Amino acid sequence: MSTPSPGPGWWLASDGKWYPQQWESTFVSYTNESLQAVLDEANHLTQAYGQQGWEIVGSSVQRTQVAHRFKDYDKGGDHYFEWSIVCTLKRPVASG
Numbered sequence: 636m637s638t639p640s641p642g643p644g645w646w647l648a649s650d651g652k653w654y655p656q657q658w659e660s661t662f663v664s665y666t667n668e669s670l671q672a673v674l675d676e677a678n679h680l681t682q683a684y685g686q687q688g689w690e691i692v693g694s695s696v697q698r699t700q701v702a703h704r705f706k707d708y709d710k711g712g713d714h715y716f717e718w719s720i721v722c723t724l725k726r727p728v729a730s731g
Contacts, residue, residue: 644727657728661689666719670698673718681722689724696720 640647644656663684665676673696681691697719 658725659728660692660723660725662721662723664719664721666717668715668717670696670718673720677720677722681724684724688726690726691722692725693723694720 638653641653642655645653646656648654661684663677663680665673665680667673667676677694681689699717699719701715701717
């Protein structure tokens, strides 16, 4: 008789020992001047990854001021803002 599982996600190997679930992770990111474009692309990417078994474990959205010409920064008001999003995803690695 084998010992019961130590918790959710653990798997029993052929050696009779229990092992914890292993995970792989990845990141998706996107940058654009338009917040809506960033959110739309993030939604598209995370849905595509979700169909492959990935789940979001964290995300961050940031607005950053960007200059086109650093030498003459702000001389002609030629700076703008960009939005960026980064999502961290994980999925279980097959046991065994």
